[in-house]
Amino acid sequence: MAKEIRSDEWIKQGIKLFGKNRFAWRFECPKCGGTQSALDFVNVKRFAAGPRLAFLLCKNGALDLKNVPLNQIGCNFNSTTSDLSQVVIVINPKGKKIPVFPFAKK
Numbered sequence: 001m002a003k004e005i006r007s008d009e010w011i012k013q014g015i016k017l018f019g020k021n022r023f024a025w026r027f028e029c030p031k032c033g034g035t036q037s038a039l040d041f042v043n044v045k046r047f048a049a050g051p052r053l054a055f056l057l058c059k060n061g062a063l064d065l066k067n068v069p070l071n072q073i074g075c076n077f078n079s080t081t082s083d084l085s086q087v088v089i090v091i092n093p094k095g096k097k098i099p100v101f102p103f104a105k106k
């Protein structure tokens with residue numbers, strides 16, 4: 001079973017760990033162990049989807065604006081299509097469940 005947390009509690013945790021700037025919050029990929037923040041996605045081709053990518057998609061499989069992989073690890077872990085036991089489920093005020101990467105340990 002995935003760990004479930006209400007969005008207000010999740011936000012409190014994020015602020016406690018990394019401060020109020022959510023672009024600086026760091027997440028850890030459950031598959032390759034890489035850590036990333038929204039700032040890491042500024043030059044990523046798929047940034048159109050927004051900084052939410054930082055907790056939905058591993059940057060180690062992402063391409064930059066010139067279609068070059070950010071690194072050679074090639075991890076394509078995606079929290080929305082993964083085994084839910086590997087991710088954290090954030091429940092928003094409307095009751096919607098959003099599978100996200102766990103916070104990095106700093």
Ligand SMILES: [Zn+2]
Nearest residue numbers: 029032058075
């Ligand atoms: Zn990864």
